[in-house]
Amino acid sequence: MPRQQGNPPFEAEEQLYRHLYEKWIDAGGRVRDAAIDLQGTSVDRGLFAGEPSDRLARGDADVVAVGAIAFGDIPSQFDAPPAKPYESVVVYKPENGNDAHSEIQFWRAGESEPSKPQSKPIKAQIREQLAARMRVVCRR
Amino acid sequence: MPPKDSGRATTVASVAATTTLWLGFVSSATLPSGGVHRVAEWKPSAIRSWGQSMLQLVPMDVQSSARTHPSIDPPAWLAEAEKSLAELGRLPDRWGGSEKPSELAIRVAQALVRSMERHGHQVLDMAPIADGGIAVYYVEEGDQHARFDVDNDGGIVVATRAGHGTSTQYAELPEAEAAVALASFLQYDADATPAG
Numbered sequence: 001m002p003r004q005q006g007n008p009p010f011e012a013e014e015q016l017y018r019h020l021y022e023k024w025i026d027a028g029g030r031v032r033d034a035a036i037d038l039q040g041t042s043v044d045r046g047l048f049a050g051e052p053s054d055r056l057a058r059g060d061a062d063v064v065a066v067g068a069i070a071f072g073d074i075p076s077q078f079d080a081p082p083a084k085p086y087e088s089v090v091v092y093k094p095e096n097g098n099d100a101h102s103e104i105q106f107w108r109a110g111e112s113e114p115s116k117p118q119s120k121p122i123k124a125q126i127r128e129q130l131a132a133r134m135r136v137v138c139r140r
Numbered sequence: 141m142p143p144k145d146s147g148r149a150t151t152v153a154s155v156a157a158t159t160t161l162w163l164g165f166v167s168s169a170t171l172p173s174g175g176v177h178r179v180a181e182w183k184p185s186a187i188r189s190w191g192q193s194m195l196q197l198v199p200m201d202v203q204s205s206a207r208t209h210p211s212i213d214p215p216a217w218l219a220e221a222e223k224s225l226a227e228l229g230r231l232p233d234r235w236g237g238s239e240k241p242s243e244l245a246i247r248v249a250q251a252l253v254r255s256m257e258r259h260g261h262q263v264l265d266m267a268p269i270a271d272g273g274i275a276v277y278y279v280e281e282g283d284q285h286a287r288f289d290v291d292n293d294g295g296i297v298v299a300t301r302a303g304h305g306t307s308t309q310y311a312e313l314p315e316a317e318a319a320v321a322l323a324s325f326l327q328y329d330a331d332a333t334p335a336g
Binding site: 019021023024026027028032033034035036037038039041042060062116119120121123124125128 | 236266268277295312
């Protein structure tokens with residue numbers, strides 16, 4: 001289970017929804033690694049997001065699908081040998097016009113703020129592990 | 141004989157150490173000579189046996205229609221791929237909340253696509269990476285995967301997965317070595333797949 005910040009707290013089964021552009025979905029309908037933003041992957045928390053189809057209907061025309069991952073399915077830690085591992089932290093960050101906005105962030109273990117990984121292979125591995133757990137739940 | 145997947149896993153890892161020699165060979169071997177070019181082919185047997193420090197670069201004769209000749213028109217898909225790259229370069233800043241691909245990433249991706257074309261491999265698709273850069277896909281089929289990730293600073297990661305439950309291998313490589321590594325992986329994959 002990842003760490004979390006913000007209230008109300010995330011439950012393990014709460015869905016986090018990610019907007020997906022056409023190029024972020026492969027021909028087999030799987031979410032590509034490219035959809036994961038290591039500076040903070042924006043998602044909408046299910047508690048306030050409403051139906052994914054509504055989100056799709058009112059969103060950017062270039063957004064073709066909505067992906068989802070359960071809070072409890074996010075890996076809590078990503079190994080980065082020989083350095084310290086990265087931890088995932090889900091932060092509830094409501095914005096103007098989007099009460100559901102949250103971010104999946106990546107923090108160096110033991111640090112108190114986000115830290116984008118510098119190692120390119122580690123970055124690719126984190127993207128893969130997160131994208132593999134995300135599934136497309138709604139398409140235009 | 142080692143299992144099929146272990147040979148493929150060895151491919152990318154061994155390329156970084158050997159590409160300098162390989163490139164030196166190719167650069168001297170691709171000069172025209174009487175309508176026939178001599179180019180290097182990295183035999184799968186060489187890749188498999190590299191664990192025993194056996195690099196075998198086997199020169200072979202091929203027809204002058206090889207894509208090493210500048211007078212041969214590039215294939216139509218290459219123009220389409222370059223057009224797609226140019227479109228990625230025109231994404232607005234902070235498109236969809238994400239970082240747009242840099243000019244450097246576009247140039248490096250373009251060079252990789254051209255290198256792979258010379259190795260005989262057609263790009264499958266390209267996508268902007270959410271925190272900057274471009275992913276260039278060559279295989280996305282079931283559990284099999286082959287792509288480049290080009291960061292906005294021009295750095296390249298070669299990502300390969302042979303399938304059959306294997307994990308993805310990642311290697312950060314310079315531009316010239318990255319194309320050789322991915323082409324070798326794809327060639328090994330084709331050679332290792334039984335006909336029919």
